[in-house]
């Protein structure tokens with residue numbers, strides 16, 4: 001059974017770029033008749049605010065992106081380094097980059113646990129971008145000095161525990177996939193399949209999370225946008241026809257009549273979102289259709 005996940009980090013409000021990636025994940029799972037999980041990636045408890053997390057869940061519901069089971073939270077799990085070759089390092093980034101680190105020869109009593117990846121590049125298939133060859137980072141941190149798991153460890157353990165078979169997310173994580181695949185291999189667990197959705201940029205050319213302007217889902221909602229209008233704007237970017245008439249975007253036996261996933265040259269399974277190929281990894285946000293209630297971007 002296909003299992004996908006929505007995995008927001010509760011560090012800020014959801015914006016249109018999040019909606020595009022989550023919408024793609026939703027469509028991919030519903031297309032396969034699978035199960036969609038919601039997992040809050042709230043490891044960084046300092047930044048993770050319950051109110052933010054709640055707001056994100058409200059936005060997801062408003063968008064019609066319903067998940068299938070109880071919400072999972074990384075902050076309620078524990079993560080072990082067992083079975084992963086690691087070494088402890090007390091150096092700053094600058095020290096390491098200058099080659100001054102001698103922690104492998106002289107292990108410190110305190111410090112971050114780093115992963116010793118096997119040499120060479122990682123080759124993997126992305127359902128949108130095709131074959132990727134990525135050199136993983138050298139000595140990435142898996143567990144911080146205070147015992148807190150770092151994101152790459154947590155996400156790999158979680159995806160395995162949750163039975164996730166496909167990851168659909170923003171293209172800003174395309175390169176990070178190499179390290180995650182290496183960790184899956186080290187733990188002798190099959191990695192999921194990957195599909196990275198193009199990032200949307202604001203009119204100032206910055207990622208939406210860092211862009212000035214009102215592209216938050218909540219702001220659009222308060223400005224009188226409907227979920228349909230959001231999807232009519234976003235879905236053509238990933239090759240889906242926006243619906244003409246639709247109350248809510250809910251899973252059900254008729255969804256495939258509403259949502260048409262275009263086929264790529266090699267068939268729908270390999271390339272479910274054909275037109276994604278024509279886009280740069282970062283694509284500019286199209287202007288919304290002109291109406292009276294237009295929100296100023």
Ligand SMILES: [Zn+2]
Nearest residue numbers: 089091101103
């Ligand atoms: Zn060191």
